[in-house]
Amino acid sequence: MxxxxxxxxxxxxxxxxxxxxxxxxxxxxxxxCVLANRLxxxxxxxxxxxxxxxxxxxxxxxIPVGYFKTMHNPxxxxxxxxxxxxxxxxxxxxxxxxxxxxxxxxxxxxxxIRGQHQDYDDWAAxxxxxxSYREVLPYFKKSECQSRGAxxxxxxxxxxxxxxxxxxxxxxDRFVEAAQQIGIPxxxxxNGERQEGVGYFQQTxxxxxxxxxxxxxxxxxxxRPNLTLLTHAHTRRVLLEGKQxxxxxxxxxxxxxxxxxxxxxxxxxxxxxSPQILQCSGIGEPEHLSSVGVECLHPLPGVGENLQDxxxxxxxxxxxxxxxxxxxxxxxxxxxxxxxxxxYRTGPLTLAASQVCIFTRSRAxxxxxxxxxxxxxxxxxxxxxxxxxxxxxxxxxxxxxPLSRGYVKILNADPHQYxxxxxxxxxxxxxxxxxxAAIKVARQIAEADALKAVITDEFVPGRQYQTDExxxxxxxxFSQSIYHPVGTCKMGNDELAVxxxxxxxxxxxxxxxxxxxxxxxxxxGNTNAPSIMIGEKAADMIKEDHRHG
Numbered sequence: 001m002x003x004x005x006x007x008x009x010x011x012x013x014x015x016x017x018x019x020x021x022x023x024x025x026x027x028x029x030x031x032x033c034v035l036a037n038r039l040x041x042x043x044x045x046x047x048x049x050x051x052x053x054x055x056x057x058x059x060x061x062x063i064p065v066g067y068f069k070t071m072h073n074p075x076x077x078x079x080x081x082x083x084x085x086x087x088x089x090x091x092x093x094x095x096x097x098x099x100x101x102x103x104x105x106x107x108x109x110x111x112x113i114r115g116q117h118q119d120y121d122d123w124a125a126x127x128x129x130x131x132s133y134r135e136v137l138p139y140f141k142k143s144e145c146q147s148r149g150a151x152x153x154x155x156x157x158x159x160x161x162x163x164x165x166x167x168x169x170x171x172x173d174r175f176v177e178a179a180q181q182i183g184i185p186x187x188x189x190x191n192g193e194r195q196e197g198v199g200y201f202q203q204t205x206x207x208x209x210x211x212x213x214x215x216x217x218x219x220x221x222x223x224r225p226n227l228t229l230l231t232h233a234h235t236r237r238v239l240l241e242g243k244q245x246x247x248x249x250x251x252x253x254x255x256x257x258x259x260x261x262x263x264x265x266x267x268x269x270x271x272x273x274s275p276q277i278l279q280c281s282g283i284g285e286p287e288h289l290s291s292v293g294v295e296c297l298h299p300l301p302g303v304g305e306n307l308q309d310x311x312x313x314x315x316x317x318x319x320x321x322x323x324x325x326x327x328x329x330x331x332x333x334x335x336x337x338x339x340x341x342x343x344y345r346t347g348p349l350t351l352a353a354s355q356v357c358i359f360t361r362s363r364a365x366x367x368x369x370x371x372x373x374x375x376x377x378x379x380x381x382x383x384x385x386x387x388x389x390x391x392x393x394x395x396x397x398x399x400x401x402p403l404s405r406g407y408v409k410i411l412n413a414d415p416h417q418y419x420x421x422x423x424x425x426x427x428x429x430x431x432x433x434x435x436x437a438a439i440k441v442a443r444q445i446a447e448a449d450a451l452k453a454v455i456t457d458e459f460v461p462g463r464q465y466q467t468d469e470x471x472x473x474x475x476x477x478f479s480q481s482i483y484h485p486v487g488t489c490k491m492g493n494d495e496l497a498v499x500x501x502x503x504x505x506x507x508x509x510x511x512x513x514x515x516x517x518x519x520x521x522x523x524x525g526n527t528n529a530p531s532i533m534i535g536e537k538a539a540d541m542i543k544e545d546h547r548h549g
Contacts, residue, residue: 023046046228066107066210101231113525117133196361245261293412304408313438374394399434
C-alpha cells in the first residue's frame, strides 16, 4: 500500500515508519517520478516520495487538450503569479506549475523538445563535467519510447511515449509551406542531428492520451514494497544537523511530521519550489533570509537567483481558412469532435499546445537558431477563456536563450506563502533587439504566398506597430510566458552556483536538487524533456554514489 492514512496511526507508529527510508524525494513531478522509479529498481533501497498535490484522477489531465481545464485550476495547479514587471508594461503573468502527480508534465502542452546539442556542451564548458550533449543523449534515449522507432538519437525501450500529432489542419500546412518560402528548411525531427527548420511537433502521448511522468514512470511501480508515496504532503523545510541533511519536515492531514533519510534528501520541487524550500530551511543569501525572519544556517547566495524563462510574443492572424475556432464555436461540430475522440482518439481533443514548430535565426550571421515559433490553428485571448468568434491562427515567437535574469525569493518564513517571482523580462538590451527582429520574421512568414492568400488581417498586435520602438512596445504588451522557468538552483562552481555537477548542494552533505532549477542556462526549446533527462541522470549518479558508499 503506497498511501498511508495518519489518522489510524499513533505518533509513535508514524515516527517509526518515517525512519526507514534511504532517500526522500520531494516532488512527484517531471524529475521526481523518474527518480522514484529508477532508485527503487534496487530492492535494497527504500524511497519516500512526497507530493504536495493530489492524485492524477482528473480526466482532463489525460486528454491532451485538457490543459485548458487543468491550468489555472487550483486543484491541479499552484497558480503562481509573477511580480509586476516593467519589462512587460507593468503586467503580472500567470505561471502554471503542476500540483498533482506528474507535476507540470500532467498539465503542460505535451511538446517533446530536447534543445540544441550546443546547449549541453555549454553547460559542460562552464565546468559541469558529465553534462555535454554526448553524455546526456543516452539519458534522453533511456527514457524514450519513440513511435517512429530507434535510431542514433532515439530509443524505444523507455516508458515515456513520444509520438506524432494526431491532428492536421490546412492552415498549419500552409504555415509550414510559408516558412519554406522564406528560406527555412523542413526538419522532420527537431531532436535529431540538427534542430533548425520547420515541421510538426512530437508530443508525449500514446493512442491519444497524455503520457505524463506519473503515468510513464510512477504508476507502473507503485506496488514496489520499497516505495512509499504520500500525496497532499506539503514540505516545510529540510532538517539539518550542522552541515548534514537528515530529513524533511512536512505537513499532512493537518499534522506537522518529520521523515528521516538515512542517505539523502533530493529536492525535485521545480524552479520555484526547490529554492523556496531551501530558503525556508535557512539555506540562501544571509541578508535576505535575515530580512524575512529566517535564521541563516548555511550561506548560499545563489539560491533563487539566475531565474530564466521563455517569453513568447503572440501574433494572431485572421484567415479565410477555417480553423479550430470554427469547430469549437459550433455546437454540432463540438459534438462531432467529442465523438471523434471517443471512438478514434483523434481530432482536436488530441491537440498539443502547438502544431507547427520553427527554429530559426532572427538575423543573419548567427551560428545557430536563436528564436522558436509555436503555431496553433486557433486563437484566444487567454487559455481557458474560449476561442475568438472568427477564423484565426496564432504564431507565437520567443527568444531561445534570453540574457535577462530574475529571482525567486521567499517573503517570510511561512512555507505556504508564495514567494516573490521577478522574471525581469526584456531587461537585457539584446533581448529587446531579438524581440523586435522576431516579430519581423513572423511577418515575413505571414507575407509569404502560402499564407498571404488566406490572411485577411493581423489581429494582434496589429499593423499600427511598425517602427522598432513600436514593435518593442508590442512585445511588452502582447507577450506571455511559455512556462519554462529554470535556473534558480544553478549547477556550477561560481559564486551563484547552488549545486555541483553531481547535483549536490554546495556545503551540505546528503542534499541534492534534481529538476529544472539546476540548469545553469536555459535550453533552446521546451523544458519538459530536459527535466526528465535530469531525473534520469540524477538517479544514476545517486545509485553510483550509493554503491561506492
